[in-house]
Amino acid sequence: MPDTTSAxxxxxxxxxxxxxxxxxxxxxxxxxxxxxxxxxxxxxxxPAAEDIVQEMFTSLWTKRDRLPEETPAVNAYLxxxxxxxxxxxxxxxxxxxxxxxxxxxxxxxxxxxxxxxALEREELQTRVNRAIDRLPERCRLVFVMSKVEDMSHREIAxxxxxxxxxxxxxxxxxxxxxxxxxxxxILLILxxxx
Amino acid sequence: MPLDYKDIDRxxxxxxxxxxxxxxxxxxxxxxxxxxxxxxxxYSRRTYxxxxxxxxxxxxxxxxxxxxxxxxxxxxxxxxxxxxFDLPDGTRITLQQGSEATYDPDDYNLETRxxxxxxxxxxxxxxxxxxxxxxxxxxxxxxxxxxxFNLRTEDRTMEVEVSEGSVLLQRDGEAIEVSALECGLxxxxxxxxxxxxxxxxxxxxxxxALKFDHTPMSEVLEYFYDNWGIExxxxxxxxxxxxxxxxxxxxxxxxxxxxxxxxxxxxxxPQGSDGKHYELxxxxxx
Numbered sequence: 001m002p003d004t005t006s007a008x009x010x011x012x013x014x015x016x017x018x019x020x021x022x023x024x025x026x027x028x029x030x031x032x033x034x035x036x037x038x039x040x041x042x043x044x045x046x047p048a049a050e051d052i053v054q055e056m057f058t059s060l061w062t063k064r065d066r067l068p069e070e071t072p073a074v075n076a077y078l079x080x081x082x083x084x085x086x087x088x089x090x091x092x093x094x095x096x097x098x099x100x101x102x103x104x105x106x107x108x109x110x111x112x113x114x115x116x117x118a119l120e121r122e123e124l125q126t127r128v129n130r131a132i133d134r135l136p137e138r139c140r141l142v143f144v145m146s147k148v149e150d151m152s153h154r155e156i157a158x159x160x161x162x163x164x165x166x167x168x169x170x171x172x173x174x175x176x177x178x179x180x181x182x183x184x185x186i187l188l189i190l191x192x193x194x
Numbered sequence: 195m196p197l198d199y200k201d202i203d204r205x206x207x208x209x210x211x212x213x214x215x216x217x218x219x220x221x222x223x224x225x226x227x228x229x230x231x232x233x234x235x236x237y238s239r240r241t242y243x244x245x246x247x248x249x250x251x252x253x254x255x256x257x258x259x260x261x262x263x264x265x266x267x268x269x270x271x272x273x274x275x276x277x278x279f280d281l282p283d284g285t286r287i288t289l290q291q292g293s294e295a296t297y298d299p300d301d302y303n304l305e306t307r308x309x310x311x312x313x314x315x316x317x318x319x320x321x322x323x324x325x326x327x328x329x330x331x332x333x334x335x336x337x338x339x340x341x342x343f344n345l346r347t348e349d350r351t352m353e354v355e356v357s358e359g360s361v362l363l364q365r366d367g368e369a370i371e372v373s374a375l376e377c378g379l380x381x382x383x384x385x386x387x388x389x390x391x392x393x394x395x396x397x398x399x400x401x402x403a404l405k406f407d408h409t410p411m412s413e414v415l416e417y418f419y420d421n422w423g424i425e426x427x428x429x430x431x432x433x434x435x436x437x438x439x440x441x442x443x444x445x446x447x448x449x450x451x452x453x454x455x456x457x458x459x460x461x462x463x464p465q466g467s468d469g470k471h472y473e474l475x476x477x478x479x480x
Contacts, residue, residue, distance in 0.1 A: 025221060028217075028220070029217055032220050032221075036213060041210050051374075055374070057224050122212075124205075129209060132209050144209065148206060
């Protein structure tokens with residue numbers, strides 16, 4: 001595989017199965033940042049998220065002869081691998097709560113309003129991160145798996161060993177908190193999203 | 195004006211989108227992680243030999259299975275190079291020369307995957323959260339769900355060095371988690387030990403790679419013993435514990451040890467003809 005940068009994901013995956021290390025490098029360059037974001041959304045820990053993704057790529061290499069022969073949706077395959085590893089990480093550390101908790105802090109965000117568009121974007125991003133991070137852990141996981149990772153309520157229930165009804169309750173709870181916490185930034189939100 | 199569901203959905207789609215790890219640094223880290231494993235991959239003469247030897251070993255194993263006590267499958271490496279075996283669940287064990295692993299084929303992979311090890315081996319455990327992979331040697335037990343590690347057992351000692359994932363080293367109700375690039379030691383009568391192991395030097399019997407960074411000579415010699423059973427004595431019983439730095443790559447452990455001794459201004463003299471016993475002598479600059 002002389003030029004990996006123009007190869008499709010599926011071609012890279014096939015080359016990886018035959019031991020082409022350049023294909024591994026190219027897949028890493030394409031997806032490392034996105035996959036680290038998938039992991040950090042679940043484990044809330046930057047170094048742990050990067051480690052999970054590193055382990056996933058290491059495993060891709062060491063177990064390449066056992067990879068599926070046909071992988072049309074490589075991105076989805078990699079995201080699912082990272083998501084499963086992230087949930088295992090939480091499970092191994094007993095970080096998936098079995099009951100509800102109160103949010104850590106319900107006072108309104110006190111970030112300063114900042115004038116320029118770039119700073120507004122940055123501030124909005126910070127507000128969103130903080131608001132979601134403040135959700136009780138089980139509520140946060142359910143919400144992120146549903147709204148950011150596009151998992152069905154059934155899938156979430158199975159992964160977290162809870163009922164679909166509990167997933168629905170947690171979603172309602174998450175929306176309630178987020179509506180309250182993001183309300184002070186309504187002007188910022190409207191200006192950003194038009 | 196209250197936010198509706200759609201507003202919130204649009205907002206949360208940006209959650210953690212500002213997290214931007216360094217890709218080049220990550221790639222360098224990945225290369226460091228997989229380099230020892232890459233050397234074992236196909237196309238090298240050594241791997242072809244391993245494959246041929248594995249086929250022979252399966253025949254030998256079959257015989258030993260028929261003759262062995264009870265219903266135990268015995269995997270033995272009687273060749274003169276590392277030998278890989280695939281277990282029924284897809285786990286691969288690479289046994290060092292002279293090492294032996296046993297498991298019960300009737301029980302293996304039902305509720306657990308239990309293996310006994312005598313000697314040293316590299317394990318690439320097929321992930322299975324529901325069936326923990328357990329390795330024991332009578333002194334301690336290692337619990338794994340899916341990861342790669344080197345394991346050395348000797349008398350009442352179990353030493354694990356993890357290259358990928360993490361394992362749980364346990365004995366008599368005590369347990370420590372050992373993660374990638376760490377080492378754990380269980381020795382009878384002593385507390386469990388846990389240390390950083392960034393260079394994976396306990397994998398050297400298989401990878402041929404040793405890396406030292408201001409490593410005390412006493413520790414360097416321990417690696418030679420742990421990997422190849424090489425024992426060194428100091429002339430006059432006076433050790434010289436100087437710091438060793440550098441990367442070494444090669445199949446002949448005796449030659450590598452000789453190079454390390456020369457760099458420290460010392461001489462390495464074989465004691466006997468088994469290639470396992472040496473004497474170090476010369477001036478100590480410490």
